[in-house]
Amino acid sequence: MALRRDLPFGPPAAGVPLRLAFVGQQTYFRACALDEDSARVRTTFVDYRAGRDPGLMRAKLDAFAPHAVVVFRPETVPAGLLADLPAAIVGFLTEPISRQAGPGRAQAVHWDLEGRRRDMAGLDPANVDRIVSFDPMIVPTADEFMEVWRSLPIPVADRLYRPVRRVHGTPRMLFVGRSTVHRERYLIDVKHRFDCLHVAFGIQVEELETLLDRHQITFNIHNEPYPSFENRVFLHLAAGHLVISEPLSPTHGLEPGFDYVEVSHPEDLVAVATEARAFPDAFHRVRVRGRQKAEQVRASRAWPALVRDLFADLAAFGTGRQVPDRRRTLSGAAGA
Structure with a gap:
């Protein structure tokens, strides 16, 4: 997949708060998200899970106009839904899946793990710029669907x-x-x-x-x-x-x-x-x-640091998402 390096999004300008959105099932992931409204960061949480209205989720993101988005369980998001969202998007893998065997280690195979692995087939790389895994040991398996960028434990809300x-x-x-x-x-x-x-x-x-x-x-x-x-x-x-x-x-x-x-x-x-x-x-x-x-997993430390590194990595290596440059689109429409 060709990587796009001229990104139509980026971090906020100096003095402007980072607008950070979280997407996921709130009964599980609000406890992991950052909840802040300050000169540093402004956040929102968009409640979404498989089977819910994806159009409503996308409309809430558009209304918030985030600089960056964290999507818990990105494999549940319909294909292409976030492909043109002008924000840096990281998908967070939160579910255990089958692990590949390593030196001196038997492969962990279980019907529940295999079911969750099959769910990973719903992951559309066009929806996210990078993938983070809660478990480094599932990375070889997850890489079959999209290369994992990082692995770290899921943060905990400051509250x-x-x-x-x-x-x-x-x-x-x-x-x-x-x-x-x-x-x-x-x-x-x-x-x-x-x-x-x-x-x-x-x-x-x-x-x-x-x-x-x-x-x-x-x-x-x-x-x-x-x-x-x-x-x-x-x-x-x-x-x-x-x-x-x-x-x-x-x-x-x-x-x-x-x-x-x-x-x-x-x-x-x-x-x-x-x-x-x-x-x-x-x-x-x-x-x-x-x-x-x-x-080490306090949300007010972990999430801003991850997003900062995400912007730096995207600036250096680009993204596979083909996000349209809305600034150019609007400029062309105005000229017409």
Whole structure:
């Protein structure tokens, strides 16, 4: 594909705020986006998911006139919908897919991963300038659909960060995520023994804030029995929670036993939850370390830095999107 280098868009002029739009299902991704209206950045969030009106999504983007757009799950956007949008567009891959085998590593193949891999066939490179993946280990597979530019964990909205406070009384337990057989296998005993709240459906970020304030211990169980890294890990670490998780892959720099507690079997989960409930102070340092590590994904730092690098990369290497230059079109129309 020929790359276009004379781009009809670019970063804002000096002194002009960056207009940054986020597109995705808000019950999942508002918690990952930047929400700011300042002299530095002005943002908007456009709620969109597969099956919703794509024309309405595009109309909202046109009305906002962004300099840059982040599209969560770009494979759900209809082909060509964003091809002529005069803004820098980065698609963020947020779903695990099958990983290719590497030296000394067996290929991770699972029916759920293969289904998500097939969904990737809906990715139209004409809709985005660059692709970012939440997981570096899926990059060889994702490259079959469009070359991945970068890999980094999904950021966490600033509004969800909390200081780590000492627990007074009995800590409360929380799991946010849809119910699957694998997850219920891990959680069933904890639910029966303790007051553990399971939020099984997507919720608005305002409701999530309330839940984060009321709980101190959270669990991270994979969707199915395959390795991954869920964005809820950093989200709960940012809130100052003790995170008890299945092994993470990749770890994104988190260290088990220091930043979170790792468990490999349902019996281990019950044992750690029992101890953490009875002796919450014993895990205070883990919560503090995890909260410190969560700073690396703070939205107000991560998103502007990514967009800055995106503009620099586009200026140096161009884009495969054939975006029409509306300035020239308007000029030609005026002359006619």
